Amino acid sequence: MNKARIVVTGGFGALGRAIGDALLAAGAQPVLVDQAPAPGGLPHGALACGGVDLNDPLAARRCLEQVAHSLGGLDGMVNVAGGFAWESIAEGDIATWDRMYAMNVRTTLLATQAALPHLRRAGRASIVNVGAMAAGRAQAGMGAYAAAKSGVARLTEALAEELQGQGIRVNAILPGIIDTAANRKAMPGADTSRWVAPAALAQVALFLLSDNACAVSGALLPVTAA
Template identity: 60%
Template sequence: MSTSLQGKSIIVTGGFGALGRALGAELSSLGARVALLDRSGAAPDTPAGILAIGGIDLGDPTAAHGAFAQVASRFGGVDGLVNVAGAFIWEKLEGGTIEAWDRMYAINLRTAVVASQTALSFLLGRGAGRIVNIGALASVKAAAGMGAYAASKAGVARLTESLAEELKDTGITVNAVLPSIIDTPANRADMPDADASRWVTPEALSKVIAFLLSDAAAPISGACIPVAGRV
């Protein structure tokens, strides 16, 4: 079985961030047709062949369907989805706000649910497909101040497992990667004294995701795979 993605049409949510851009470049290098979707309206510079669509509220089913339909029309269908869209809040429960929990669920879990549900309307007709979710290692063991974030990412893990069971006879696989800390400019700014060499680079994580999107990963579904680097 090949790990090539030649001719596959892949949608990446949260595509304008550090991981989304790195993943788009990796998938494109493997022959995929890539669409980067993002809430931001400021599209980044992208290589030729990568479609960037901004201003999309992925928590809104109507907006999500419109964006997916645009990609399907441009690329002749949809073969895979990677749910990268997400955010992080560090806030202890004591003195914290319930709004922080609502925001984490809206950004980290609701977007994955809406995008996955939208993708199924395109994938089921093809009789095959791939969905890869970005979870977090913190969903397995949360540190202080990470309750809301970790809970929302635990929801992503359970979504992954449940949807994989739902789709196990359709040819569509659903998996998640659980990174520790991704080496991004934002994380370096937030943790200036940390040893970033121990973190997971967007490029390294992208290669794991690309494998899960490939034909070679067909026997894998419902897996939540730690990608911890040396953290």
């Protein structure tokens, strides 16, 4: 991972920051991309690109072109950008389904499309998408979110097949509930013993980005606490 240039979408959130920390510790150069303005407290040494709407194809392409030009290329990306909403189907709003698709699938698709020309030039690159365990079996209230994360899983599988033999591996990690301050606030009193820490998830992403996973592509890897 030494000097590898890695884009992390959703980079200003808890998981994005943890992945940035892990990349820096491994000697890589992370570039944290997010729709929000760059906040303080980002991993020291990480580059930050705030105010980027990854639902806009032109904005995504411009951002990745600028990053690749600045760094002399790209070696990988981690698509963390996404969102969650709890809503029943019977009383729900179609706008929630559209929003979950846009936040989770569309951002992953457009960021990946924008990065691919630069990743191809690297000769050997890796893409890691963040899905969810909920994509395998949705619980009540999680229909829209689970459907969107299932879309991320299918995108991962299809792209891995499409890029087979081209030097770009594509995998996804499927976390259970991530142990963040926001999730603890949203679910007070919940059993957090099986929640997965952002730092632990970051290490799995790091493995999939690295040459240690050179024979792995098209995998959907569940990640929960032991």
